[in-house]
Amino acid sequence: AEKRRGADASMVFAIVYVVLNPGLLLVDHIHFQYNGFLMGILLLSLAAIRRGEDLLGGFLFAVLLNFKHIFLYVAPLYFIYLLRRYCMGVGVPPQGGISSGKGTPYAKGVPRRCRICGLDIGNLAVLGVVVVSVFLASFGPFVAAGGFEEILAILGRMFPFEGRGLCHAYWAPNIWAFYNVADKALEIGLRKMRVPVRSSGKSMMGGLVQNIQHAVLPAITPPVTILLTLAAMAPILIDTWRRP
Known part of the structure; x- marks a missing residue:
């Protein structure tokens, strides 16, 4: 009985700590x-x-x-x-x-x-x-x-595929941030080598919600991201189909 009461009390404390956690209240529940x-x-x-x-x-x-x-x-x-x-x-x-x-x-x-x-x-x-x-x-x-x-x-x-672009207003910590960096590095490098490169135009880091055209690397469209996502999920989907 004592152990059960102790376990119940621990569970209540854990719930209270999570519900009243300042980090979750300020960052997760409000901002996100x-x-x-x-x-x-x-x-x-x-x-x-x-x-x-x-x-x-x-x-x-x-x-x-x-x-x-x-x-x-x-x-x-x-x-x-x-x-x-x-x-x-x-x-x-x-x-x-x-x-x-x-x-x-x-x-x-x-x-x-x-x-x-x-x-x-x-x-x-x-x-x-x-x-x-x-x-x-x-x-x-x-x-x-x-x-x-x-x-x-x-x-x-x-x-909103048409208006927000690949990385929205700021770069999220994902693979497309590296993709943007690679495109920008290639653009700068090729220009220094005097290789003609089309301008990417709008700034990728301007903080504005807009579509951006890459200067060197191929443009990534919504269907491409969907196919890549499904391809990344394929192993677990196949395994779940075999062993649900």
């Missing part, structure tokens, strides 16, 4: 638009999946995605996992019933439902209804107010 709260939803989703509650995990991730679309990068992994485990029953324990929503295969003696290409149509429909319902609750009022033009306007604001 409440990412701590959103990461909490992601952890809840992962915890649900860890417990075998795949449908709940999918629901929580759909809610998270509608709170902040930056978590879209996790969506391919969720899609592969839920498709293989919840809808196809691959890699799950031999006991339990798939109709329970926990992604487990049929118990002995329980008749199989309709399956097409290994997909449990019932589970696929349930998962689809859950995910679509979340998106309808989020975007439905906009459609009702202004039609699909409102949705297109929202998507344009969420994915």
Whole structure:
């Protein structure tokens, strides 16, 4: 009993320390638009999946995605996992019933439902209804107010490929910062060698949100970044498909 009370007290203190942490309050919750709260939803989703509650995990991730679309990068992994485990029953324990929503295969003696290409149509429909319902609750009022033009306007604001450029206003600490440095170094070096080089024009470090044309290296377009992202994710996606 004493150990249990001590563990409960430690858990309460840990929660209080995290919730009232000045760094999170000032930097994360204010400057970075409440990412701590959103990461909490992601952890809840992962915890649900860890417990075998795949449908709940999918629901929580759909809610998270509608709170902040930056978590879209996790969506391919969720899609592969839920498709293989919840809808196809691959890699799950031999006991339990798939109709329970926990992604487990049929118990002995329980008749199989309709399956097409290994997909449990019932589970696929349930998962689809859950995910679509979340998106309808989020975007439905906009459609009702202004039609699909409102949705297109929202998507344009969420994915401003045309106006923000590769690195936004300032360089984020990622591979494209090195790409920009390499382009600038090549431009300076070639000019010193009196090799004609087109001017990159606008400053890459001016602090303005704008598109920048590289002077030497090829321009990086949104489709290129999407393909590179998927290529980088391919190993884990393939492994999840094989062993969900």
